[in-house]
Amino acid sequence: MTGFGELAAARRTHKAFGPDPVPRETVLELLALARLAPTHHMTQPWRFRVLGPETLARLKEAAGPSEAEKLDRAPTLVLASAALTGDLVQDEEDVCATAAAIMLVLLGATERGVASYWRTPAVLRTARGREAVGIRAMPDSRGGYGERSSGRHYDVEER
Numbered sequence: 591m592t593g594f595g596e597l598a599a600a601r602r603t604h605k606a607f608g609p610d611p612v613p614r615e616t617v618l619e620l621l622a623l624a625r626l627a628p629t630h631h632m633t634q635p636w637r638f639r640v641l642g643p644e645t646l647a648r649l650k651e652a653a654g655p656s657e658a659e660k661l662d663r664a665p666t667l668v669l670a671s672a673a674l675t676g677d678l679v680q681d682e683e684d685v686c687a688t689a690a691a692i693m694l695v696l697l698g699a700t701e702r703g704v705a706s707y708w709r710t711p712a713v714l715r716t717a718r719g720r721e722a723v724g725i726r727a728m729p730d731s732r733g734g735y736g737e738r739s740s741g742r743h744y745d746v747e748e749r
C-alpha cells in the first residue's frame with residue numbers, strides 16, 4: 591500500500607479469521623494509534639478492553655449459544671466503549687470521538703495486514719452483557735453503551 595486512499599480502500603469487514611491471536615505488541619501499537627483521535631475538551635472518552643478467555647466465557651454465557659458462536663469468529667476481540675457523563679452534548683461528541691479512535695485502530699490493523707471487523711454484539715446492549723465485560727451502567731441507566739466516567743485513563747485489560 592502506498593497512500594492513505596489505498597489504505598482506506600483496503601479496510602473491509604472480514605468475518606473469517608486465522609486461528610492465531612494478534613500479537614500483544616501489535617494490539618498495543620493499534621491502541622496507541624487510537625489515542626491520536628481528535629477529542630473535544632480532551633476528554634479522551636474511548637476505552638478499549640482486550641478480552642481474555644475468562645471475560646469471553648462470561649460474555650458468551652450472557653449471549654446464549656447462537657450469538658456466542660459469532661464471538662468465536664476472531665481469535666482476538668477488542669471491546670471499545672465510550673466513557674459518558676450524562677451530558678447529552680458532551681456524550682454525542684464523545685461517541686463521535688470514540689468512533690474516530692476505532693477507525694484509527696481498523697486502519698492501523700489494515701496497514702499491518704491484520705483482518706478486522708467492527709460490530710456491536712446485541713449482548714452488550716444488555717445489563718448482563720455489560721456486567722460480563724466490566725462496563726458500568728450509565729448513571730441514569732438510559733440504556734446506552736457508555737460507561738460511567740471515572741476520570742481520564744487509558745486501559746488495556748486482559749482477564
Ligand SMILES: Cc1cc2nc3c(=O)[nH]c(=O)nc-3n(C[C@H](O)[C@H](O)[C@H](O)COP(=O)(O)O)c2cc1C
Pocket residue numbers: 601602603604708709710711
Ligand atoms: C457502528 C458499527 C456497527 C456495526 N455493527 C455490525 C454488526 O453488528 N454486524 C455486522 O455484521 N457488521 C457490523 N458493522 C459492519 C458494517 O456492516 C460494515 O462496515 C458495512 O457492511 C460495510 O462494509 P465494509 O466495512 O467492508 O466497508 C458495523 C459497523 C459499524 C460502523
